[in-house]
Amino acid sequence: MSLSPVAALPVAMAAAVVVALGDLAVLPPLVVAALTVAVLAGGTRAMHLDGLADTVDGIGGGWTRERALEIMRRSDVGPMGVAAVVLILLVQVAALSAVVARPWGWLLTAAVVVASRAALLLTCRSGMPSARPSGLGAVVAGSVPIWVAGLGGVVVAALLTLVAAASGLSPWSGAVVVVLAGVAVGLLLRTCRRVFGGVTGDVMGASTEVAFTVLLVVLASGRW
Incomplete structure (x- = not known):
């Protein structure tokens, strides 16, 4: 799990290609955003969305x-x-339509996809128990040292800062969006720990979707 952001590179590149092709075809940003979200869902076999649905149902x-x-x-x-x-798909498409319309939108989209996977570092950090004695949660819960999770946050913040600056956003944007996404994921994990007793594979998928959505919404605001 420590390399989750790196493992997201293939699907991030696929999303970037869709955005770049949509730009070349002069498609409306909303259409490009919808196609990109569809590719991301297909690239993960919609497992993260399924995890979100199951987590919300459980809570x-x-x-x-x-x-x-x-x-x-x-x-x-x-x-x-x-x-x-x-609801989360609607928000993602709406927010992503603003992101892809920015300069270097394809690169910013890829960076957001990679950064969203850093949520798994928080979900699997040391001290986070598994809700079940078996399953994916039992295998990876607590497997990421806290210093690795922290370092991952710093790295993705730096990545987003560089890419966001190239897109005309504030130099502080990377740090701001990562902190806000981290807070949102932290609140989700706190709730899951209280309700379920820990994390499961579904919670991991939900945390990724929450992080991705928060990152997009904050960047789409254009104020950071």
């Missing part, structure tokens, strides 16, 4: 820890999970 429908974990394990998706996925 919203489980009165006990056991019940919440049982809901997450089920193959069907509840109304809260569906609503969460639809």
Whole structure:
């Protein structure tokens, strides 16, 4: 998990290609953003979105820890999970349409995809327990040393700062967006630890989607 941002490079490059081709074809930014989000979902087989849906269903429908974990394990998706996925996709497309319209939008998009995977460093940091004795969470929970998670945050902040500056954004933008995304992921993890007792593979997917969305929204504001 320590190399999660690096592992995201192939899907980040695919997203960058879509944005670049859309720019060459003079497609509307909203269309380019929708196509890019679709490619990102396909590149991950929508596992992160599935994790988001299951996590929201578990948080919203489980009165006990056991019940919440049982809901997450089920193959069907509840109304809260569906609503969460639809809403987050709408926000992602809307925010990304502003990002791709900026100079070097293709590079900024790729940088955001890579940076969003740093959320997995927080999710799997030392001291974070697994909600279950088996499964992906049990394998990787607590596997990332805190110093590695911190270093990863610094690296992605520096990356975003350089790329955002090339896109005409503030030199502080990289640090600001990474901090805000980290806070959002931290709140999600705190809730999951209280409700589930720790993290699962679904929580990891949810944290990535939350980080990606926050990064896009803050960058789209153009104030940083």
